[in-house]
Amino acid sequence: MQRSRLVFWIFCAPVLCWLFLLIVLPHLDLLRMSFRGENDYGDMVWTFRNYKTFFTEPIYWLTFVRTALYAVITTFITFLLAMPVSFYIAKLARARIQGALVILLLLPFWVSELVRIYGWMILLRESGVLNFFMLKLGIVDTPIEMLYNDATMIMGLVYTSMLFMVVPLVSVMESLDDSLIEAAHDLGAGQFTIWRTIILPHCKPGITSGSIVVFMLTLGNYLTPNLMGGKNSLWFTEQIYNQFIASFNWNQGSAFGFLLLLLSSFIIWLGLRLTRQKLDEVAS
Amino acid sequence: MVKRFGEFAAVDDVTFDVPTGSFFSILGPSGCGKTTLLRMIAGFDEPTSGTIEIRGQNMLGVPPNKRPVNLVFQHLALFPMMDVAENIAFGLKRRGIAASEARKRVDTMLERVGLPGYGEKRIEQLSGGQKQRVAIARCLVLEPSVLLLDEPLGALDLKLREQMKVELKKLQAKVGTTFIYITHDQSEALVMSDRVAVMNKGRFEQVGTPQELYGAPSTPFVAKFVGENNTWKAAVTKSDSGGVELKTDEGYSFIAKANADCREGSRMDLFLRPEAMRIEPRDRAGLNVFDVTVKSILFDGANSRLLTTTREDHELLVTLPQNRRFDHIVPGDEISVGWHPDSGICFEAEE
Ligand SMILES: Nc1ncnc2c1ncn2[C@@H]1O[C@H](COP(=O)(O)OP(=O)(O)OP(=O)(O)O)[C@@H](O)[C@H]1O
Numbered sequence: 001m002q003r004s005r006l007v008f009w010i011f012c013a014p015v016l017c018w019l020f021l022l023i024v025l026p027h028l029d030l031l032r033m034s035f036r037g038e039n040d041y042g043d044m045v046w047t048f049r050n051y052k053t054f055f056t057e058p059i060y061w062l063t064f065v066r067t068a069l070y071a072v073i074t075t076f077i078t079f080l081l082a083m084p085v086s087f088y089i090a091k092l093a094r095a096r097i098q099g100a101l102v103i104l105l106l107l108p109f110w111v112s113e114l115v116r117i118y119g120w121m122i123l124l125r126e127s128g129v130l131n132f133f134m135l136k137l138g139i140v141d142t143p144i145e146m147l148y149n150d151a152t153m154i155m156g157l158v159y160t161s162m163l164f165m166v167v168p169l170v171s172v173m174e175s176l177d178d179s180l181i182e183a184a185h186d187l188g189a190g191q192f193t194i195w196r197t198i199i200l201p202h203c204k205p206g207i208t209s210g211s212i213v214v215f216m217l218t219l220g221n222y223l224t225p226n227l228m229g230g231k232n233s234l235w236f237t238e239q240i241y242n243q244f245i246a247s248f249n250w251n252q253g254s255a256f257g258f259l260l261l262l263l264s265s266f267i268i269w270l271g272l273r274l275t276r277q278k279l280d281e282v283a284s
Numbered sequence: 285m286v287k288r289f290g291e292f293a294a295v296d297d298v299t300f301d302v303p304t305g306s307f308f309s310i311l312g313p314s315g316c317g318k319t320t321l322l323r324m325i326a327g328f329d330e331p332t333s334g335t336i337e338i339r340g341q342n343m344l345g346v347p348p349n350k351r352p353v354n355l356v357f358q359h360l361a362l363f364p365m366m367d368v369a370e371n372i373a374f375g376l377k378r379r380g381i382a383a384s385e386a387r388k389r390v391d392t393m394l395e396r397v398g399l400p401g402y403g404e405k406r407i408e409q410l411s412g413g414q415k416q417r418v419a420i421a422r423c424l425v426l427e428p429s430v431l432l433l434d435e436p437l438g439a440l441d442l443k444l445r446e447q448m449k450v451e452l453k454k455l456q457a458k459v460g461t462t463f464i465y466i467t468h469d470q471s472e473a474l475v476m477s478d479r480v481a482v483m484n485k486g487r488f489e490q491v492g493t494p495q496e497l498y499g500a501p502s503t504p505f506v507a508k509f510v511g512e513n514n515t516w517k518a519a520v521t522k523s524d525s526g527g528v529e530l531k532t533d534e535g536y537s538f539i540a541k542a543n544a545d546c547r548e549g550s551r552m553d554l555f556l557r558p559e560a561m562r563i564e565p566r567d568r569a570g571l572n573v574f575d576v577t578v579k580s581i582l583f584d585g586a587n588s589r590l591l592t593t594t595r596e597d598h599e600l601l602v603t604l605p606q607n608r609r610f611d612h613i614v615p616g617d618e619i620s621v622g623w624h625p626d627s628g629i630c631f632e633a634e635e
């Protein structure tokens with residue numbers, strides 16, 4: 001009894017140290033900082049001003065609303081694309097191809113996000129590969145700029161998020177008994193009805209967990225919106241970056257960081273409520 | 285009908301008719317192509333060649349959701365995301381039947397399968413036998429021309445299976461729908477069916493009433509598969525219109541009923557039902573009589589048998605009538621058994 005307790009603590013110690021030193025401590029410090037600010041005389045005092053700024057300056061909360069909206073759109077598009085892909089991998093592909101397909105999905109993640117985005121930029125920019133071929137084939141007369149707009153940015157975000165939606169969906173779809181689909185078909189249901197009444201309800205936990213991951217990753221993404229988005233399409237993470245690096249206002253930056261955490265948690269809670277689910281059901 | 289997977293013929297040239305309103309069973313060992321045959325009737329697979337007609341209408345190219353047949357799956361395939369009533373109403377909804385009308389029909393159907401008031405229950409709250417009946421109700425509520433059942437009792441325990449056998453038969457008689465029932469359990473097929481087809485390696489060996497299959501099997505496979513049989517290997521020594529004389533490999537001489545392939549000198553398989561053997565026959569005239577030693581008594585109520593061996597160690601099962609006349613028999617006893625020439629069935633030996 002005593003002994004097994006000791007073993008337990010020895011094994012858990014590294015994890016706990018890691019959690020405490022690298023996650024909890026810095027966040028506590030950031031939290032402390034977010035409530036500090038200079039008063040009129042230049043002294044550091046406790047204040048709510050950093051949080052108040054977010055709500056009183058439209059530029060900040062508008063950026064957040066925009067970011068959240070685009071993250072929701074990205075999640076939804078990713079879901080729409082991932083559904084047939086996962087269905088193909090889990091149900092239609094033969095066993096031998098299945099593994100290869102999953103590896104193909106993983107492959108882009110072996111290079112860093114930065115390199116992947118520069119890859120996209122080489123393809124899409126004004127003097128890029130795509131424009132080159134379109135000019136050659138006579139589809140366009142002058143090169144068009146395909147980068148630096150919202151559509152391209154969302155495409156980049158979807159591309160980055162795809163894997164995190166497909167993996168949970170494939171695993172729930174694999175647990176779907178084929179004979180349920182056949183039974184529905186036998187009882188008179190067409191393709192669309194089968195998706196609506198059998199496949200989607202069955203995949204609900206996978207959809208939810210995939211959506212949460214994609215939404216959080218997109219919301220917290222910095223590189224893709226920064227590099228592919230236009231000059232006037234600010235992402236909330238860029239606001240945080242600006243506060244820390246450009247204005248050296250660490251207090252404001254920490255406050256924004258915590259607001260991002262709170263507001264995104266709130267959005268996920270709302271999403272779960274709307275679809276009548278519980279977080280622990282999804283996790284299991 | 286023929287169905288091939290590559291080179292392999294899963295269903296090989298099968299032809300049959302099922303009269304409307306009858307209970308037709310397909311009986312065969314595992315892997316003989318029963319499910320494949322059923323899936324073609326339901327429309328999930330297209331036959332490689334041949335046709336399927338239901339009520340005179342050609343079904344080739346008609347998708348499963350447009351066919352007047354419904355399938356009860358081997359593992360039932362009830363929808364776990366819906367409750368019992370929603371499961372049963374699923375097909376009705378697809379036909380665009382109004383909710384109130386559908387409700388009424390679901391309630392009637394639940395009553396008919398003996399589950400009144402179960403509509404609100406979730407699927408995982410049901411017992412095996414109840415799930416069974418919901419799966420059947422889900423199909424019957426659509427009033428199909430033909431109901432296909434793929435070993436629906438396979439997952440149930442023995443007791444429940446016995447009970448469901450009788451209930452299914454009663455249900456079929458009540459609703460009058462044509463049932464095509466698949467099983468590898470011969471007692472299920474014999475108890476419930478009007479007609480049975482015995483299937484082996486993708487072919488039909490024999491189609492007939494349960495009595496015909498049991499009493500007059502037309503191939504060695506049917507003789508071995510339907511009911512229990514003792515087998516002897518023998519050679520024909522004399523053959524005339526009255527009967528054949530056989531000499532078994534152990535050296536016994538038997539008289540048996542003649543049949544087409546009993547030529548003099550040919551090798552034969554002789555099949556004998558356990559109940560054809562009479563213990564200590566009083567009237568020995570015209571019987572084939574020989575002595576055996578009792579090895580053990582396999583007591584099973586009305587279905588009790590003796591496991592006996594001849595002097596040459598050939599094992600034989602002999603039915604033990606439960607009229608208490610033979611209560612004195614104990615393992616180790618030597619008894620004589622006899623059988624009437626008409627009850628032995630012989631076929632040309634397989635290589
Ligand atoms: N899609 C397929 N591709 C290739 N071979 C198949 C396919 N489906 C079935 N088979 C083969 O066809 C044969 C018959 O299969 P089937 O499922 O009809 O057997 P069954 O009689 O229903 O057996 P069981 O009683 O075990 O359910 C088997 O040997 C099986 O391996």
Ligand SMILES: [Mg+2]
Binds near residue numbers: 319320
């Ligand atoms: Mg089968």
